[in-house]
């Protein structure tokens with residue numbers, strides 16, 4: 001169990017770093033750059049969504065973080081001593097809840113919209129040009145959902161990081 005705990009802690013924290021770091025990079029650098037560079041930005045977004053595994057990256061790292069976190073949670077709760085009712089347990093539980101809500105909203109708003117944009121772009125690329133008319137409107141709506149989703153998910157992940165960082169000392 002000790003080795004399993006060490007392994008799940010490494011998986012949990014590594015995946016958490018990759019998840020939060022990735023969302024921050026998108027929110028503070030990639031989204032502003034894509035929005036600020038017009039058609040060129042659209043091409044970069046298109047390449048990211050159709051030629052790189054970015055749409056699989058976030059469900060993978062977030063999923064590993066949450067699953068490993070659930071294991072750590074179970075380990076602490078099943079160790080007795082009413083861990084979940086302690087200040088440390090309640091603090092980490094709050095962060096865990098924020099991260100799980102972020103995971104669900106991220107999947108529903110960001111993940112699904114990325115998939116929609118990738119579909120629109122691959123059809124447009126097949127037709128030899130940028131999306132037009134209804135397809136362009138669909139892409140713009142999906143981009144707006146990604147932007148809104150990022151604005152909701154990022155604060156939730158920040159809450160998770162802060163509570164995880166201070167939890168054991170409460």
Ligand code: HEM
Nearest residue numbers: 013016017066069070072073096099100157160161164168
């Ligand atoms: C953005 C997401 C998250 C990040 C960055 C993160 C990060 C961390 C870090 C750095 C620790 C170590 C704290 C320490 O030992 O002082 C930790 C511990 C813990 N995390 Fe998370 N976490 C996240 C989400 C979650 C989720 C979703 C769960 C549960 C479903 C969870 C459950 C736990 C538990 C139970 C511990 C205590 C482990 C122990 O006692 O050894 N975390 N987390």
